[in-house]
Amino acid sequence: MPTTPYAAIDLGASSGRVITARITPDTLRLSEAHRFANRPVRTGPALHWDVLGLYAGILDGLRKAGAVRSVGIDSWAVDYGLLDADGALLGNPFHYRDRRTEHVAEKVWAALPAAELYAATGIQYAPFNTLYQLAAARESAQLTAARRLLLIPDLLTYWLTGEQGTELTNASTTQLVDPRTGDWAHDVAARAGIDLDLFPALRRPGDRAGELLPHVLDETGLTGPVPVTTVTSHDTASAVAAVPATERNFAYICTGTWSLAGLELDAPVLTEASRAANFTNELGIDGTVRYLRNIMGLWLLQECQRAWGETDLTELLDAAARADSLRSVIDAGDPAFLAPGGMPDRIAAACRATGQPEPRTRAQITRCILDSLALAHR
Numbered sequence: 001m002p003t004t005p006y007a008a009i010d011l012g013a014s015s016g017r018v019i020t021a022r023i024t025p026d027t028l029r030l031s032e033a034h035r036f037a038n039r040p041v042r043t044g045p046a047l048h049w050d051v052l053g054l055y056a057g058i059l060d061g062l063r064k065a066g067a068v069r070s071v072g073i074d075s076w077a078v079d080y081g082l083l084d085a086d087g088a089l090l091g092n093p094f095h096y097r098d099r100r101t102e103h104v105a106e107k108v109w110a111a112l113p114a115a116e117l118y119a120a121t122g123i124q125y126a127p128f129n130t131l132y133q134l135a136a137a138r139e140s141a142q143l144t145a146a147r148r149l150l151l152i153p154d155l156l157t158y159w160l161t162g163e164q165g166t167e168l169t170n171a172s173t174t175q176l177v178d179p180r181t182g183d184w185a186h187d188v189a190a191r192a193g194i195d196l197d198l199f200p201a202l203r204r205p206g207d208r209a210g211e212l213l214p215h216v217l218d219e220t221g222l223t224g225p226v227p228v229t230t231v232t233s234h235d236t237a238s239a240v241a242a243v244p245a246t247e248r249n250f251a252y253i254c255t256g257t258w259s260l261a262g263l264e265l266d267a268p269v270l271t272e273a274s275r276a277a278n279f280t281n282e283l284g285i286d287g288t289v290r291y292l293r294n295i296m297g298l299w300l301l302q303e304c305q306r307a308w309g310e311t312d313l314t315e316l317l318d319a320a321a322r323a324d325s326l327r328s329v330i331d332a333g334d335p336a337f338l339a340p341g342g343m344p345d346r347i348a349a350a351c352r353a354t355g356q357p358e359p360r361t362r363a364q365i366t367r368c369i370l371d372s373l374a375l376a377h378r
Helices: 051-065 104-111 114-121 130-136 142-146 153-159 168-176 188-193 214-220 235-241 270-276 300-306 313-322 341-355 362-376
Strands: 006-013 015-023 028-037 039-045 046-049 071-074 080-083 148-151 208-211 227-229 249-256 261-263 280-283 290-294
Touching: 006 051, 006 153, 006 235, 015 051, 028 051, 051 153, 051 214, 071 153, 071 235, 080 142, 080 153, 104 114, 104 130, 104 188, 114 188, 114 270, 130 168, 130 188, 148 153, 148 168, 153 208, 153 227, 168 280, 208 270, 235 249, 235 280, 300 341, 300 362, 313 362, 341 362
Parallel strands: 006 071, 071 227
Antiparallel strands: 006 015, 015 028, 039 046, 080 148, 208 227, 249 261, 261 290, 280 290
C-alpha cells in the first residue's frame, strides 16, 4: 500500500542530497530525489561554505520529493552561522578547513589546559573544533555583532521553520558540552571566554523543530502543515543510529570525506590515555556515546580529483587496482593534508621526504591514497 514518505536532507562536505524514505512494518525503501554539489568558496584568504547554495539545493530537493510527512536535516559538524539581532545571517559561514584557527589552540590551553578540557568535554583535539573557531573570531566585527549562533543543520532548519534550537549530538562536537550530563559545559565556556547565550536552547533527536513556513511551502509546492523533526543532526550520529547491529557490542567505520572508526558506548571515556590516543566522545541517539577516532578519509582523493579536473572515477579506480600495492604510503592523518589545494603535489612531496618512490601517474597517486587509508583504518 503506498505511503507518504519522509524527507531526509543529508549534507556532506562535498555534496548534499534529499532522500525520500517510505516505511512499512516490513520494509524501508529509500530513493534519491535530488543531489547537489557542495562547493566551498574562497574569498581572499578566507574559505567559506556557500550556505545559500545549499539552502537552494534543499528547496529544489523538497520540490522534487513531492508530498512528505516530515523533514529532517543532518550535516557535518563544528561549523556555524552567526545571526544579527534581526535574525539575518552575518556573512557566509567559515569552512572548518580555513586557516584562521592555526595556533589558536595553544592560546586556549593557556587558560584551559588540554587535559582539563578533555576531562570536561571528552572531545579530541582538532584545530577546527568550534571552541577554537570562536576563539579565533573573538575580536572580529562579525562575532561582536552576533546575537545568535546556529550550527549548520540548525541554521537551515531555522530558514525552513523560523524556529531556533541547538541539536544535542551536533552540539557535542563543539567542545562546549559535558558528555556526562548532556548539557553545556559552563565552566569550560567561561574559562575560554565564550558566551553560551549565543546558542539557542538544546534540542534532542525526536523533538519537533517546527513546520515549513508558508513561503517555503510556496517555493517547494508542498501543502502544509509539514513538520520538521529534530534528528541526530551530526551526520555520523545519524549513520551510527542506522547501523543494523543485532548485538549491543559492535564497531563501525563510517566513510566519506572523513572516515570515523569507533564504538557505541553507554558512557564517555575521559581518561588521560584516551586523550593521548586522540579518541573523541560525541553524543549519539538515545543517550549513547560515539567513541571514535577521525581518519582523514576520501578527502585526499576528492582533492586530487579536483586538481585533475573531470575524471572517470571507475576508470581511475580500475587503473589504481592494477598499480603496484604499497609502493608508496603516507600518513593519512598528517595535518599537512588538511587544507585544500595542490593535493597531488603534496602527496608526492611527502613520499620524497620519507625516501619512498614518488607516485607520478594518477593511478599511482590513487593507489598511494587508498593503501594509506587502508593502513590508517587497521
